[in-house]
Amino acid sequence: xxxxxxxxxNFESPLIWPGLLAYRxxxxxxxxxxxxxxxSMGAFDCYCVEPExxxxxxxxxxxxxxxxxxxxxxxxxxxxRYYAERLNCRVFLPEYRISPEHPFPTPFEDCLASYGxxxxxxxxxxxxxxxxxxxxxxxxxxLAAAVCQKARDKSLPMPILQxxxxxxxDNAMTHKSMDEYAMGSWSKT
Numbered sequence: 001x002x003x004x005x006x007x008x009x010n011f012e013s014p015l016i017w018p019g020l021l022a023y024r025x026x027x028x029x030x031x032x033x034x035x036x037x038x039x040s041m042g043a044f045d046c047y048c049v050e051p052e053x054x055x056x057x058x059x060x061x062x063x064x065x066x067x068x069x070x071x072x073x074x075x076x077x078x079x080x081r082y083y084a085e086r087l088n089c090r091v092f093l094p095e096y097r098i099s100p101e102h103p104f105p106t107p108f109e110d111c112l113a114s115y116g117x118x119x120x121x122x123x124x125x126x127x128x129x130x131x132x133x134x135x136x137x138x139x140x141x142x143l144a145a146a147v148c149q150k151a152r153d154k155s156l157p158m159p160i161l162q163x164x165x166x167x168x169x170d171n172a173m174t175h176k177s178m179d180e181y182a183m184g185s186w187s188k189t
Contacts, residue, residue: 020069027071038095041117044110047073047093048125049080058089058131058160061118063111063147065138065166068099090127092118096143111143112150119157134159141167 010016038047050057060083066072073093080091096110115134122129136144141164148162170178 024071027074041094041110041114044097045095046114046117047077047080047095049077049084049091049093051084051088051090053088054126056126056128058087058133059118059122059125059127060087060089060091060133060135061115061144061159062091062093063096063114063134063136063140063143064093065136065140066098068104068107068139071095071098089131089133090125092125107139108143108146108150112147115147115151115159116156129157130160132159133161133163135163135165136167137165139168141165142169145169 037050038045040046060080062076062080062083064072064076073095076093080093083089084091092114094110094114096107096114098107115132118125118127118132119129134144134148136142144162144164145167148159150156151158
């Protein structure tokens with residue numbers, strides 16, 4: 001059966017944007033309802049999920065996916081709890097600003113600022129600045145890869161590990177898998 005992909009959506013339709021905005025409002029309310037500890041990183045908030053251990057710990061900066069359009073932090077809270085407990089680390093989920101209200105490069109700049117914030121405030125956040133993992137899925141994977149490249153270019157301390165889950169990193173979209181999985185959620189369309 002034909003599946004719905006981002007390519008199937010008509011972003012010029014008057015019905016798409018009210019639905020998108022309603023979804024965003026519900027997602028934001030969902031995050032607040034979860035009572036995940038959060039703090040301001042300037043223009044946006046960041047959520048912190050941590051284990052029972054209150055020592056100085058490694059950290060994961062988790063950049064969510066969502067096609068650069070959808071705020072999916074609430075869907076990542078369970079994963080974050082799992083990582084925090086199993087890996088004994090603090091997981092930070094920045095609520096970076098998204099398109100279309102904040103087009104590129106704003107989401108990237110927010111993610112880069114998040115990484116810089118963790119480095120600069122490692123003492124008060126009780127994290128080891130030499131043990132930060134940069135992680136992202138889908139759009140977040142693209143952002144995590146770009147943050148690592150910019151950190152390298154600016155001679156910032158590099159994350160200890162980069163974890164990219166199905167990252168959006170091929171702008172040419174010429175790999176065989178793009179045809180093989182043409183009906184995937186991120187299609188050539």
